[in-house]
Amino acid sequence: MTDTLSFSDSHCHLDFDTFSADLPHLLKQCQQANIHHIVIPSIGPKNWHKTLTLAKNYSSEALTLHPCLGIHPWFLNDLNADSLTILEHLVKTHHHDIVAIGEAGIDGVIAQTQNNLAQQVQVFEQQLTLAKSYHLPIIVHHRKSHQHIVAMLRQKQLTQGGIIHAFSGSYQQACQYIDLGFKLGISGTITYPRAEKTIKAVKRLPLASLVLETDAPSMPLYGFQGQDNSPLQLIKVFQALVSIRNESSSELAHALESNINAVLAFTKT
Numbered sequence: 001m002t003d004t005l006s007f008s009d010s011h012c013h014l015d016f017d018t019f020s021a022d023l024p025h026l027l028k029q030c031q032q033a034n035i036h037h038i039v040i041p042s043i044g045p046k047n048w049h050k051t052l053t054l055a056k057n058y059s060s061e062a063l064t065l066h067p068c069l070g071i072h073p074w075f076l077n078d079l080n081a082d083s084l085t086i087l088e089h090l091v092k093t094h095h096h097d098i099v100a101i102g103e104a105g106i107d108g109v110i111a112q113t114q115n116n117l118a119q120q121v122q123v124f125e126q127q128l129t130l131a132k133s134y135h136l137p138i139i140v141h142h143r144k145s146h147q148h149i150v151a152m153l154r155q156k157q158l159t160q161g162g163i164i165h166a167f168s169g170s171y172q173q174a175c176q177y178i179d180l181g182f183k184l185g186i187s188g189t190i191t192y193p194r195a196e197k198t199i200k201a202v203k204r205l206p207l208a209s210l211v212l213e214t215d216a217p218s219m220p221l222y223g224f225q226g227q228d229n230s231p232l233q234l235i236k237v238f239q240a241l242v243s244i245r246n247e248s249s250s251e252l253a254h255a256l257e258s259n260i261n262a263v264l265a266f267t268k269t
């Protein structure tokens with residue numbers, strides 16, 4: 001091998017209890033797999049501090065952990081009247097430490113079962129405003145909600161863009177996000193033969209729009225259903241992408257690294 005490829009996981013919930021038993025060992029394995037950056041989105045008040053502390057304590061020169069601050073649409077019941085004020089205060093204090101607002105967004109399935117679309121829209125809107133005020137990108141959760149999200153992003157006109165986490169959808173839907181300055185998070189979804197529409201879209205999309213992610217411990221890859229996902233699976237997501245795309249492994253890996261740097265600015269300091 002003449003060229004060592006380098007990888008970044010743009011979405012991994014490393015602070016979750018699943019990983020706490022043996023985090024140093026897992027991070028060592030990530031380094032050995034040439035994963036040098038991991039982005040840790042937060043989900044709400046209960047893990048804001050944990051995410052910030054974990055990123056600070058476990059980052060090394062070989063593997064940097066990048067925290068984000070935000071409110072995931074699944075956890076709106078954890079909020080109280082002060083939560084957004086606290087979030088804003090934390091973002092203000094830590095805006096040099098974090099790489100993005102997130103994860104934030106709209107989940108159409110939850111909106112239906114919990115009848116809370118209006119609240120989801122409101123909390124997402126507030127986080128878009130926060131991203132705009134602090135010139136931060138935003139990491140967006142979507143599920144059966146492209147229409148709402150695209151409309152809100154169009155209205156907000158963020159200058160920093162962000163990442164559409166675990167993109168699934170059509171080529172046309174992907175292009176709407178790209179036009180708004182967003183990258184698309186390519187996850188284990190593309191390892192599932194049934195994800196035909198997403199695979200077809202990912203095949204055709206501009207190389208500059210793609211970033212890799214695992215969403216670990218969620219979203220196990222095809223063949224690993226029922227198990228906790230791991231950031232180490234990033235390499236398998238990459239291999240699946242290589243098999244879908246026309247570029248060489250090396251060209252693809254270099255582009256993915258430069259794409260994530262373009263949006264999350266790992267090298268800003």
Ligand SMILES: [Zn+2]
Pocket residue numbers: 011013041103215
């Ligand atoms: Zn997530």
